[in-house]
Amino acid sequence: MIEQLVRKNIASLKPYSCARDEFKGEARVFVDANENPMNGPYNRYPDPLQWSIKEKIARLKSVRPQQIMLGNGSDEPIDLVIRIFCEPKEDNIVATTPTYGMYAVCANINNVEYREVKLNDDFSLDAEKLLAATDKNTKLIFLCSPNNPSGNLLNRSEILKVITGFSGIVIVDEAYIDFAGEASWLTDLDKYPNLVVLQTFSKAWGLAAIRCGLAFASEEIIGYFNKVKYPYNINKLTQDFIFGKLDSESEKNQWVNMLLAERARLAAKLSALPIVEHVYPSDANFLLVRIKDAPMAYSRLAAAGVVVRSRHNISLCENCLRITVGTAEENKIVIDEMKKID
Numbered sequence: 001m002i003e004q005l006v007r008k009n010i011a012s013l014k015p016y017s018c019a020r021d022e023f024k025g026e027a028r029v030f031v032d033a034n035e036n037p038m039n040g041p042y043n044r045y046p047d048p049l050q051w052s053i054k055e056k057i058a059r060l061k062s063v064r065p066q067q068i069m070l071g072n073g074s075d076e077p078i079d080l081v082i083r084i085f086c087e088p089k090e091d092n093i094v095a096t097t098p099t100y101g102m103y104a105v106c107a108n109i110n111n112v113e114y115r116e117v118k119l120n121d122d123f124s125l126d127a128e129k130l131l132a133a134t135d136k137n138t139k140l141i142f143l144c145s146p147n148n149p150s151g152n153l154l155n156r157s158e159i160l161k162v163i164t165g166f167s168g169i170v171i172v173d174e175a176y177i178d179f180a181g182e183a184s185w186l187t188d189l190d191k192y193p194n195l196v197v198l199q200t201f202s203k204a205w206g207l208a209a210i211r212c213g214l215a216f217a218s219e220e221i222i223g224y225f226n227k228v229k230y231p232y233n234i235n236k237l238t239q240d241f242i243f244g245k246l247d248s249e250s251e252k253n254q255w256v257n258m259l260l261a262e263r264a265r266l267a268a269k270l271s272a273l274p275i276v277e278h279v280y281p282s283d284a285n286f287l288l289v290r291i292k293d294a295p296m297a298y299s300r301l302a303a304a305g306v307v308v309r310s311r312h313n314i315s316l317c318e319n320c321l322r323i324t325v326g327t328a329e330e331n332k333i334v335i336d337e338m339k340k341i342d
């Protein structure tokens with residue numbers, strides 16, 4: 001069933017076979033990859049499939065290593081899933097609005113039609129409305145939960161209706177799942193062969209700079225990702241760094257707890273400000289805040305050295321700023337500067 005959804009040229013693609021694919025294991029002498037024998041260990045090409053990292057992640061997330069793809073940020077699997085399934089100028093993608101901007105950008109780069117379906121006014125998902133926008137050429141549906149920029153989890157039973165009511169691939173982007181009080185869709189990965197779950201090291205793990213994102217799916221779908229990705233897409237510096245960091249999940253959890261406490265404090269303080277009209281409930285590490293005059297507040301804050309994200313021009317987000325939860329000191333500066341605006 002999955003194979004029928006894959007673009008024909010990808011299904012029949014013979015992938016590049018690199019030296020590290022053709023010989024695995026230990027040897028006395030490696031003279032197969034035109035590497036320089038000096039400057040170890042950085043002279044050698046890294047493991048193209050990053051097995052040692054995937055084994056650790058598999059244990060942490062209770063999935064199989066073969067169900068994992070590592071990318072140069074989540075942006076890489078977002079682009080790859082489009083290239084694997086969507087025939088340019090023929091197939092289409094359906095997603096909610098507002099949502100993460102990269103889905104539309106990657107669709108446009110690949111010349112694939114991108115259809116937006118508005119969330120309800122409270123940013124909740126209407127599965128029926130979303131499915132009504134699909135047709136026989138819809139290959140992908142992108143859902144972001146917790147959603148960026150609104151911050152809310154999408155309702156589980158509505159997501160389930162989308163997964164079971166759609167014959168294409170459903171991507172659930174869980175970049176902010178560590179900040180949410182609900183379980184990841186990873187626990188249901190084996191039940192739904194058309195489900196792709198995205199996560200990232202960029203947010204809760206505090207590793208945006210090293211560029212590493214994760215896609216989880218059936219072994220069949222991950223096989224297509226592996227076929228299409230650059231052979232050595234994760235460099236050795238990043239691989240080694242992540243390998244070490246995966247042993248300190250407790251540190252990540254401490255950061256998450258600190259940020260959740262700060263999120264509650266920041267939301268309460270913001271709600272008390274006269275210029276603030278509404279602080280939307282958040283399941284992520286940011287708050288969407290509706291204020292009297294977002295463009296004015298944005299410039300006043302920027303002039304004071306406080307950079308927030310204006311979402312004013314995005315659907316359902318008129319006069320909204322998106323404010324990331326920072327440290328207690330940073331949040332105090334944000335509040336102090338917002339108090340000065342009127």
Ligand SMILES: *Cc1c(COP(=O)(O)O)cnc(C)c1O
Pocket residue numbers: 072073074075076100144148173175199200201202203208211212213
């Ligand atoms: C931040 C974010 C990501 C992470 O992107 P990376 O490329 O992994 O840094 C993915 N999806 C959403 C919705 C995000 O907000």
